[in-house]
Amino acid sequence: MNQNSFQTRTGRSVSAVTAEEMLAVDRVAVEDVGLALLQMMENAGRALARQVHDIRDEERVVVVAGNGGNGGGGLACARHLANRDVPVQVVLDRVPRELTGAAAHQHRILEAMSVPVIDAADGLSRLDGPHVAVDALIGYGLSGEVRSPASRYVETMNNRFESVVSLDVPSGIDATTGEILGDAVRPDRTVTLALPKTGLASIDGRLLLADIGIPKTVYHRLDIEYANPFGEHDWVELVR
Numbered sequence: 001m002n003q004n005s006f007q008t009r010t011g012r013s014v015s016a017v018t019a020e021e022m023l024a025v026d027r028v029a030v031e032d033v034g035l036a037l038l039q040m041m042e043n044a045g046r047a048l049a050r051q052v053h054d055i056r057d058e059e060r061v062v063v064v065a066g067n068g069g070n071g072g073g074g075l076a077c078a079r080h081l082a083n084r085d086v087p088v089q090v091v092l093d094r095v096p097r098e099l100t101g102a103a104a105h106q107h108r109i110l111e112a113m114s115v116p117v118i119d120a121a122d123g124l125s126r127l128d129g130p131h132v133a134v135d136a137l138i139g140y141g142l143s144g145e146v147r148s149p150a151s152r153y154v155e156t157m158n159n160r161f162e163s164v165v166s167l168d169v170p171s172g173i174d175a176t177t178g179e180i181l182g183d184a185v186r187p188d189r190t191v192t193l194a195l196p197k198t199g200l201a202s203i204d205g206r207l208l209l210a211d212i213g214i215p216k217t218v219y220h221r222l223d224i225e226y227a228n229p230f231g232e233h234d235w236v237e238l239v240r
């Protein structure tokens, strides 16, 4: 199969993009077409929560979040899960006062909802009982080998959890090349956003593509081939 495309189960071809191309998609969506980041993030959080509902039995859920767009999407997912009475808590890779931008915004809402947030570096290994983990530490913004404490969280997610669902890209995987930078999460499922990233060709687990509401004019302005892969649905499974 062409390395630059994936397919839906019904045989529709979906273009894959590099991290740099996805950054351009984001920029055109926001600056030229007028979508707000939080609009797209809301769709990401809801799509991720949908997959968590699907994979989970009775387990509690822990959302492991960083400070970028990936972490922000994970925190939005935590809100959607809490709204559906799913027992959910959040583990951050830093103290809350160091959060910025959309992640800080999402965190403030969780605080008002009294969703438990842990920021101790060893918080994950202290959880009792079975949990599903949502990996929202790092997405296509990974730069260099995964540093501590994120690296410790990656290790714990791989070793201690019943199931792991990654947002956009498993943390530690280079979104463009698929290279493992230090260590990487090995998820049961990955919910990638808008378009698959080229580096997802050889990751573990199922790959789901979620619609975050980007209109096709954005792709066409960037000369990215695009035909609606979702049909009438909000997400679609991809095969590699």
Ligand SMILES: NC(=O)C1=CN([C@@H]2O[C@H](COP(=O)(O)OP(=O)(O)OC[C@H]3O[C@@H](n4cnc5c(N)ncnc54)[C@H](OP(=O)(O)O)[C@@H]3O)[C@@H](O)[C@H]2O)[C@@H](O)CC1
Pocket: 022, 025, 026, 037, 040, 041, 044, 066, 067, 068, 069, 070, 071, 072, 073, 137, 138, 139, 140, 141, 142, 143, 144, 145, 146, 147, 148, 150, 151, 167, 168, 169, 193, 194, 212
């Ligand atoms: N339209 C869309 O597609 C939308 C995309 N969205 C989402 O945004 C994501 C891209 O967001 P982004 O650009 O903010 O970067 P992102 O992946 O969160 O990474 C930054 C974080 O990673 C961390 N970090 C980095 N390197 C590290 C290392 N070596 N070792 C350890 N940590 C490291 C970095 O930490 P810091 O350097 O700040 O300490 C920071 O916390 C994208 O993947 C998608 O999920 C949604 O928001 C909806 C709209």
Ligand SMILES: [K+]
Pocket: 070, 135, 136, 137, 138, 139, 166, 167, 168, 169, 170, 171
């Ligand atoms: K991730």
